[in-house]
Amino acid sequence: MWPRTRALSVHLLTATGAVFAMLSLLAAVEGAWSGMFLWLLMALIVDGVDGPLARRWDVTLHAARFDGVLLDLIIDYLTYVFIPVYALYASGLVPGWPGWGILIVVPFASALYFCDTRMKTPDASFEGFPGCWNMVALVVFVLEPNPWLTLGVSILLAVAMFMPWRFVHPVRTERWRPVTLAITSAWMVLALIAAWGEFGLGEVLGWAFAICSVYLLCAGLVQQATESVRA
Numbered sequence: 001m002w003p004r005t006r007a008l009s010v011h012l013l014t015a016t017g018a019v020f021a022m023l024s025l026l027a028a029v030e031g032a033w034s035g036m037f038l039w040l041l042m043a044l045i046v047d048g049v050d051g052p053l054a055r056r057w058d059v060t061l062h063a064a065r066f067d068g069v070l071l072d073l074i075i076d077y078l079t080y081v082f083i084p085v086y087a088l089y090a091s092g093l094v095p096g097w098p099g100w101g102i103l104i105v106v107p108f109a110s111a112l113y114f115c116d117t118r119m120k121t122p123d124a125s126f127e128g129f130p131g132c133w134n135m136v137a138l139v140v141f142v143l144e145p146n147p148w149l150t151l152g153v154s155i156l157l158a159v160a161m162f163m164p165w166r167f168v169h170p171v172r173t174e175r176w177r178p179v180t181l182a183i184t185s186a187w188m189v190l191a192l193i194a195a196w197g198e199f200g201l202g203e204v205l206g207w208a209f210a211i212c213s214v215y216l217l218c219a220g221l222v223q224q225a226t227e228s229v230r231a
Helices: 002-029 033-056 068-090 096-113 133-143 147-160 177-196 202-230
Strands: none
Touching (some): 033 068, 033 133, 033 177, 068 133, 096 147, 133 177, 177 202
């Protein structure tokens, strides 16, 4: 009985992400952007924890009634795509035509990506940009780039979702895992500081946040390129 109960508890943990998504959406509708990102970060923490627990406690064997992968994807679409994209437009950071471009391109491309059967590579990395628009949105809130630049980068990332380019999984990709976990942890701490402090990080922490973001975006591509050179 204990293995089954333990496995079911993982599904319950994953499902809390839907609650965090609702609380985040309510905050976004009220224009409470800091609160919105704090709830999204809570959902991101759950998303980082439930996978290792599911594999460790063999959820597919002991709690097979519920499809944990499908549950995770439903919640991820809300917290990674739908709410962050709404925030970029509704906050006024990406208004007008750039905002409409993001509203159309990102949800459309992400809907296709989230059902892509080739999403994962043999080394547990992501095949294509993994649709982490929550992270992209937070970077935009902190740096406040030109709206057209935000749209341009978003289009490039949307295209990258379907390219044979590798992006690291912060937990599962084995190569450089200690470095990746450390930088991911630093990014999470800086993200919490940014969201709590109305997105004002200051120069030093701002640069640290940018460097961590660039690493998470580019580490898989560097790994892929170096493997090709060695081959």
